[in-house]
Amino acid sequence: xxxxxxxxxxxxxxxxxxxxxxxxxxxxxxxxxxxxxxxxxxxxxxxxxxxxxxxxxxxxxxxxxxxxxxxxxxxxxxxxxxxxxxxxxxxxxxxxxxxxxxxxxxxxxxxxxxxxxxxxxxxxxxxxxxxxxxxxxxxxxxxxxxxxxxxxxxxxxxxxxxxxxxxxxxxxxxxxxxxxxxxxxxxxxxxxxxxxxxxxxxxxxxxxxxxxxxxxxxxxxxxx
Numbered sequence: 001x002x003x004x005x006x007x008x009x010x011x012x013x014x015x016x017x018x019x020x021x022x023x024x025x026x027x028x029x030x031x032x033x034x035x036x037x038x039x040x041x042x043x044x045x046x047x048x049x050x051x052x053x054x055x056x057x058x059x060x061x062x063x064x065x066x067x068x069x070x071x072x073x074x075x076x077x078x079x080x081x082x083x084x085x086x087x088x089x090x091x092x093x094x095x096x097x098x099x100x101x102x103x104x105x106x107x108x109x110x111x112x113x114x115x116x117x118x119x120x121x122x123x124x125x126x127x128x129x130x131x132x133x134x135x136x137x138x139x140x141x142x143x144x145x146x147x148x149x150x151x152x153x154x155x156x157x158x159x160x161x162x163x164x165x166x167x168x169x170x171x172x173x174x175x176x177x178x179x180x181x182x183x184x185x186x187x188x189x190x191x192x193x194x195x196x197x198x199x200x201x202x203x204x205x206x207x208x209x210x211x212x213x214x215x216x217x218x219x220x221x222x223x224x
Contacts, residue, residue, distance in 0.1 A: 161224045
């Protein structure tokens with residue numbers, strides 16, 4: 001199996017990827033839901049970090065993302081960045097990592113950054129990009145420290161246009177981030193990968209086959 005197929009099966013087995021009817025923040029009724037917060041045991045987080053790390057190294061090898069260190073935005077990005085750093089080291093790429101506090105610390109070492117000093121090319125690790133707010137905040141923090149934000153790595157790119165249930169923007173949040181900052185956003189899987197998987201003949205694909213028409217219809221309506 002490809003890394004994308006492996007990850008989708010992993011997400012299904014972990015109940016992180018679900019099918020049914022779910023209301024998104026934008027008020028849309030989505031036939032699928034991805035909740036990375038449910039990678040909530042040590043073994044699940046460790047394996048998740050392995051998928052991230054392999055995807056990041058592939059993006060580097062392809063020349064899409066260069067990085068000297070990784071950054072996890074508070075709060076969801078913190079455990080993700082830690083797991084990615086550990087798994088990168090296992091794969092022979094031992095790099096520094098850091099994360100931010102929501103509020104600056106006024107005692108001890110102070111500041112908002114915990115971990116390694118931000119310097120060089122910094123890749124941002126997050127779960128998904130919905131509105132891009134977290135990424136914009138991370139870019140600002142990295143630049144204020146004199147470092148260069150060089151890319152973003154997420155678990156799932158929904159490839160979905162912005163807006164709400166009725167009014168749609170021309171592009172997706174991921175496309176907006178890439179256009180605004182001029183760097184690449186890599187993802188372990190995309191909605192296209194998910195649809196390709198659902199069209200397969202594996203046992204896992206057949207178990208969710210009944211939702212294929214709904215997912216295709218959702219992409220046709222909201223896809224970027």
